[in-house]
Amino acid sequence: ARIPSEEGSLQSLAHIEVKKIGRGVDFPPRGASAGDSLSGEGILLRPHSCSLGSAGRQPASVGDRAQGIWRGIIHGSRHGGIVDAVARVVPLLAGTLQLECGGTLACAALDVSALRFVDDDHGTGDERPEDADAVAMAMSDGAATSSQPARFFRLAGQLGQVLSHDVHLWIAHSSTGSADDFDVLLRLQPCPRRSSGDLTSIPILQFGPLGVRCESWEEVPMIECPRLLRLMMGESAAIRPATERYLVEEPEEILVIRCWRRREVCEVEGASADVKHAGDGISLEQLLWLDVLAALSETKPCEEEPVPAARVKLADEGLATRAEILGDVSGDGAPAADGARLASLAFLRQYVQMQVLREEVLPKLLPEGTGSGSVRIFSAELTESCSMLEPKKPVANNVSRPRTLDALFDDNVDFRRPGPWASTDVTEDP
Numbered sequence: 263a264r265i266p267s268e269e270g271s272l273q274s275l276a277h278i279e280v281k282k283i284g285r286g287v288d289f290p291p292r293g294a295s296a297g298d299s300l301s302g303e304g305i306l307l308r309p310h311s312c313s314l315g316s317a318g319r320q321p322a323s324v325g326d327r328a329q330g331i332w333r334g335i336i337h338g339s340r341h342g343g344i345v346d347a348v349a350r351v352v353p354l355l356a357g358t359l360q361l362e363c364g365g366t367l368a369c370a371a372l373d374v375s376a377l378r379f380v381d382d383d384h385g386t387g388d389e390r391p392e393d394a395d396a397v398a399m400a401m402s403d404g405a406a407t408s409s410q411p412a413r414f415f416r417l418a419g420q421l422g423q424v425l426s427h428d429v430h431l432w433i434a435h436s437s438t439g440s441a442d443d444f445d446v447l448l449r450l451q452p453c454p455r456r457s458s459g460d461l462t463s464i465p466i467l468q469f470g471p472l473g474v475r476c477e478s479w480e481e482v483p484m485i486e487c488p489r490l491l492r493l494m495m496g497e498s499a500a501i502r503p504a505t506e507r508y509l510v511e512e513p514e515e516i517l518v519i520r521c522w523r524r525r526e527v528c529e530v531e532g533a534s535a536d537v538k539h540a541g542d543g544i545s546l547e548q549l550l551w552l553d554v555l556a557a558l559s560e561t562k563p564c565e566e567e568p569v570p571a572a573r574v575k576l577a578d579e580g581l582a583t584r585a586e587i588l589g590d591v592s593g594d595g596a597p598a599a600d601g602a603r604l605a606s607l608a609f610l611r612q613y614v615q616m617q618v619l620r621e622e623v624l625p626k627l628l629p630e631g632t633g634s635g636s637v638r639i640f641s642a643e644l645t646e647s648c649s650m651l652e653p654k655k656p657v658a659n660n661v662s663r664p665r666t667l668d669a670l671f672d673d674n675v676d677f678r679r680p681g682p683w684a685s686t687d688v689t690e691d692p
Contacts, residue, residue, distance in 0.1 A: 300332055300354040300448070307334035307354070307448055312400040314449060320358070327426065328358045332448040333400065335436060344433055347444045348379045348415055351431060355417075361571045362424040362453055364552040366559050368569035370426070372419070376572070379415040379431055397432045401445050412447070422551030422576035424544060427452055466524075467543040476543055482521035489618045490519045517613055518557040521626075522549065547640070551576050554642045573645045579603040581636040584628055588619060606641045 298319045300307040309317035310333035318330030336347045352374055359377070360370040397412055417429035428451040436443035463480045484491040494517055544552075551574065558569045579602045585591045586604065589611055593604045614623070628635035 300334075302350065302354050304337040305334065305350055305354065305446075307332035307351075307446060310400065310447075313396040314400060314447075315451075318448070318450065327452040329427075329450050329452050331400070332446075332450075334446055334448075336433075336444045336446055337440075338442050344413060344444065347446075348431065348433060351446065351448065352377050352379065352417075355429070358427070358450070359417075359429070360426040361419075362426050362455065363555055363569070363571050364424070366552070366555040366569055366571075367564075368555055368559070368571040370571060372425075372572055376420050376423070377417055380418045381413065381415055397447060401432065401434060401447050402437070412445075420575060421578065422545075422547040424548045424552060425453065464549065465543040466549065467545055469545075478525045479522050479549070480525060482523050484519065484521070487519075487521060487622055489622045490521070490614070493517055493614065493618070494519050516561055518560060520553055520557070523626075547576060547578070550640055550642070558644075570644070570647065573647060575643050575645050577602070577641050577643070579606055579639040579641055582607060582639050583636055584624060587624065587637065588616065602641065603639050606639055 298309050298317075300318075307318075309319060310331045311317040312331055312333075315329075315331045318328070318332040320328050336350060355377065356374045359372055359374075361368070361372050363370055401412055412432040412434040415431040415433065417425065417427075417431070419425055430449045430451075432447040433444050435441070436445050463478065466477045466479045468475045468477055484494070554574050554576070555569050555571055558564055558574070580600070582603055583591070586607055587610075589607070593600075593608075596604060611619070627637050
């Protein structure tokens with residue numbers, strides 16, 4: 263081989279030697295765990311294998327999900343204590359967690375700002391008794407006992423959101439580091455993916471003072487509620503008298519009604535522990551959130567766009583009595599805290615006739631013999647996306663708009679590009 267020298271002539275490369283690589287060189291294998299660690303400012307969590315699970319790993323292929331155990335330390339949480347230390351772990355999960363949308367075509371991307379760790383030492387009871395010794399062993403490097411008791415946290419999203427993983431965290435003051443350091447054990451368990459058909463019958467977890475109870479709930483065929491089915495099939499505006507109709511009706515509005523009921527307890531007897539620890543069960547709030555996603559997927563804007571799942575916000579508006587549902591109680595003088603609930607009930611009565619509520623809905627919600635009873639009211643709204651909150655670009659007013667059809671369809675107009683008079687805002691909400 264020859265290369266040009268500085269003088270422009272060719273110089274021989276015979277004196278150049280190529281060194282062979284010896285067998286002692288250790289190349290990292292593909293899929294090595296070097297990139298499986300979770301790190302941030304003052305935080306380093308490394309994969310760790312123990313009796314609680316295998317060593318943590320990030321997804322290695324399309325369709326794979328992160329799972330396993332990570333162990334590490336959090337430095338310098340003097341002012342906020344454990345609460346501040348736990349909050350610093352949340353950003354490490356960005357891109358790892360998604361929303362589980364139950365088979366609905368939806369955008370499952372999740373902003374970590376909606377996540378938080380909840381102190382669960384006396385909460386849902388996700389931590390099994392046999393986990394306590396395993397956690398102590400894992401956090402003390404195999405010692406029989408840990409000098410510092412660990413507190414248990416679980417990751418939660420906004421009300422009703424179903425996450426792609428069950429995330430558990432144990433944290434304790436470090437026994438080897440400074441007083442501002444904390445030992446951390448993190449466990450990620452992927453939740454089972456559900457298809458739309460799985461929502462016809464689903465285990466529901468009810469949390470109470472005596473622990474967790476699993477119930478089996480099933481979707482009620484709407485043929486068993488013929489009047490509600492008729493409302494879904496016809497125009498919702500047609501059910502209201504002419505005096506109660508709006509001046510301008512929405513021709514494309516869709517009314518979606520779904521009903522669920524609890525099976526007999528004996529049908530799920532003995533299945534509570536298996537379902538709870540396998541992560542198969544969800545709460546009633548999560549069932550409602552999944553139902554909202556499924557209802558939005560039937561609307562016209564979501565025929566071509568996925569449902570923006572992260573923007574669906576569920577709100578608990580409290581308990582309502584039979585009189586409030588039927589509108590027998592006036593909202594005049596009601597406390598401000600009751601305003602949202604009364605407004606939701608008034609909105610419901612615009613679409614469902616009073617006779618239908620009294621004869622077909624309330625007998626199922628509040629059967630006879632249960633006294634006056636009460637019903638918990640939830641509402642859902644589609645919050646604005648971050649792009650919609652940004653200031654919109656102004657319309658270019660320096661270009662005259664076409665005033666006639668001849669000017670609009672002029673030969674010089676290029677229809678492959680938006681008109682110069684059109685709005686340049688591209689963040690229109692689908």
